[in-house]
Amino acid sequence: MAKEKKQPRPKAQTPKGFQDYFGAQVEARTEMLRKIAGVYHRYGFDALETSAVETVEALGKFLPDVDRPNEGVFAWLEEDKDWLALRYDLTAPLARAYAQHRNDLPNPYRRYAMGPVWRNEKPGPGRFRQFYQCDADTVGASSVAADAEICAMLSDTLEVVGIPRGDYVVRVNNRKVLNGVLEWVFSRKNEIDNPSNSKLPHHRVVQKMYSENPENIETKKLNVLRTIDKFDKVGESGVRELLGQGRLDSSGAFIDGVGLSDTQVEPVITFLTSKGENTAATLENLQVAVGDSDIGQQGVAELREMADIFDELGYGADRIVIDPSVVRGLGYYTGPVFEAELTFEVLDDKGRPRNFGSVAGGGRYDDLVKRFTGQEVPATGVSIGVDRLLAALDAKGRLDTTAAGPVVVTVMDRDQMAYYQGLVAELRNNGIRAEVYLGNPKNFGNQLKYADKRNSPIAVIVGGDEMAADVVQIKDLILGAKIAENATLEEWKGRPSQYEVPRAELVAKVREILNGQDE
């Protein structure tokens, strides 16, 4: 025997961080995308499909919710001159497409897009490097009515895909409010208006405010933001200490504070504790927290305008709430921000309950199109993490993950393949999913095992005798399995799971059994 040429075989492996989706998984996602597209479309959004590949130049370096914006992209050098990359979200391509086609597009332009995006990140459990997003954005509308509309649409969408009211909440905030709080914290007027909070005499306050270096203030603002992030962990008193002189942590180490005065600390605390028992109360607290800051006032006014629209449309606190704790990607959003959180618990890998958390988010970003055109173009949008949403439905047992298998026509005599194909064709032509067994028909047991693996509801069996008598055997596999499982139970005893009918009645009988199984 000739010696086989030794060539190492390629590994049959998806690249790390990528995965294959089978049958019902694919169908469930397709169906979800179809439902989401239906809602988006009803809201007046038009489909846009850009290609997966963009120039690196056009994509830019914006990744929402990521601190290292320069990383995370699959890119390659094309013919030694152009860098191309896979899109990492659907927003950057929208900005490019809008800038490219803006003269032909309606203004404002409402568009939706759905498809995979790619992130060149370390994969982990449940974290994949390709996943689906489903976005809707309105470009060219500066009114927060556009933002409110998207929040309402997000709420509708979640319910349409199977998250019932009460199991989710859309939280809304406005970046201008936080910016306003920061502005107010470091404003001269705050110190002057609230001298009692200051440990310095009045003229020293004024002097200090004038002398503080703008870069210093920016550093302090960042430190304030970082401290705000610790609110959940250290609570109000902890934040007070960290914003002021510092704090002994639980290990006994001393953490330096930001060095704010009490006067400066106060608006931050007011902001952090601003969530009232209703929207009006929350807005009033925020009003205080932003003090005299223009940008802050504007943020509160925008939240109020959105709240009015939610009221008018009947979206109560069971669906949409104003929530000052929503932050989302710093430096990306410029106005309203929102996210949808699933409020039910699921069990994690170790069986511990945990909140499912965020499945969608978005907000207003006014700078993406400007990169291309030089003109500021207001834009706002939402992105739904379709795969997370599917995982949530799956965790709640609300996803149909078992595909309905086909009726399997078995092959008793391989020379009669044309006859068997004819049976199958008749079933298919009547809208019934069906197939003939195409493997080696010698071992009949294998054919039934195959039907079992396919989740077949019914097997059709025709041998020489049946063919001669022009009849077919129809086996109810689901009932058969039940009978097998409960063989001792009286109720199953009398029920047949196999029927012989004239060939002409094949379709009618199959349909009758399928209808019975559905009940």
Add this chain to the structure above:
Amino acid sequence: MAKEKKQPRPKAQTPKGFQDYFGAQVEARTEMLRKIAGVYHRYGFDALETSAVETVEALGKFLPDVDRPNEGVFAWLEEDKDWLALRYDLTAPLARAYAQHRNDLPNPYRRYAMGPVWRNEKPGPGRFRQFYQCDADTVGASSVAADAEICAMLSDTLEVVGIPRGDYVVRVNNRKVLNGVLEWVFSRKNEIDNPSNSKLPHHRVVQKMYSENPENIETKKLNVLRTIDKFDKVGESGVRELLGQGRLDSSGAFIDGVGLSDTQVEPVITFLTSKGENTAATLENLQVAVGDSDIGQQGVAELREMADIFDELGYGADRIVIDPSVVRGLGYYTGPVFEAELTFEVLDDKGRPRNFGSVAGGGRYDDLVKRFTGQEVPATGVSIGVDRLLAALDAKGRLDTTAAGPVVVTVMDRDQMAYYQGLVAELRNNGIRAEVYLGNPKNFGNQLKYADKRNSPIAVIVGGDEMAADVVQIKDLILGAKIAENATLEEWKGRPSQYEVPRAELVAKVREILNGQDE
């Protein structure tokens, strides 16, 4: 004024060879994919979605229909160790996925897949570097019943997506037939059986056959294949000359022939002229052309088996024909090959009629899975070029490329945004596509221009007077446009295109107008 930092703006451009798809284009494709998936599913095929990215190793170097298999892929080096690439078709990923998951998959495994593929080729008019494919393959079935099923499914699919019977034909051939013809041409038995055709005495024929170098024969076979390709151009007598001693071409230059004897030329000519007036005649001619070649006989027998199935299922020559001229990618397919051609003419860019041509193709390939597992796994499948199919429907005016726009609620008083949003919500909640105008409402003309650009069927107009009276103005934009176009015609004169109704009747009136427009 501070001088602006000069940073070159990125170009708002899709990379060369890529394009954006808008609104109705996207919807038409989604709808087509849905219909195709419906047929595939009914035939028992299960969805599989692999990721866009594969290792270069796993993809291998197979590109059907391409002579330079090594080219044409977008690939990049990942973290200095793994080469990754975008899939160039859906078959290579299937082979990888099947090899990877084969122990969990049913056997045979019928799978369908749809999605974009990428080719790193020179883009041209109508040639894009990202395009959709829509594949169905059966892995693990050696019976040509699997191939026949796919041909029937292809025929069904074309009709379901809107190509009526008569406007397409599925042509079927078998690579074994051509291989058999070549084998017979160079077989000793051919020369011995047909000595009268030979110019050599009998003992010299035998001597020659023994002495011919195997590599020589392979070269000659390739030359025969190349000559076969010229049949359409030079006809039967031209092919005879080119297979024999050579030929004077139209420019007067002498083209060397392959150097076959008359005996050797004969089977090739029989093959090239084998298409008879029905399947039986074609098969009989092919039987002669392959002579005593085992592989050729097998190919003809397989074609006959498929023809029997087509007969039994009622797929006549108006849908599927046996056509020996179908070749498809040499060296890729190993048995049956098939392609679907649209038979109607369309006008090209210069207004000249031309055949639309092939929109789908496939066949049997038995080596792709073997690369991974070492075991031969029979497989057959079809790939539909969805974008070409859409182009075909578009060229025939059978594609709905004008999206139905939303009802546009105009804004007369921007302080009443919540009220307008309420109107829109009511329409949407009743399943009517609707939106509020979100641009700057100052110029009312712009709002109507916007509605026009959106193809809006209806505008809803509510100013202060209407609000006070609790009524709304509803403008039938389609009727309005017709009246404007035909202002002089009597029939339009009396017809109003704007209605004032109580707000409570908004939905009912809008629905009434929409229904009227549909008629």
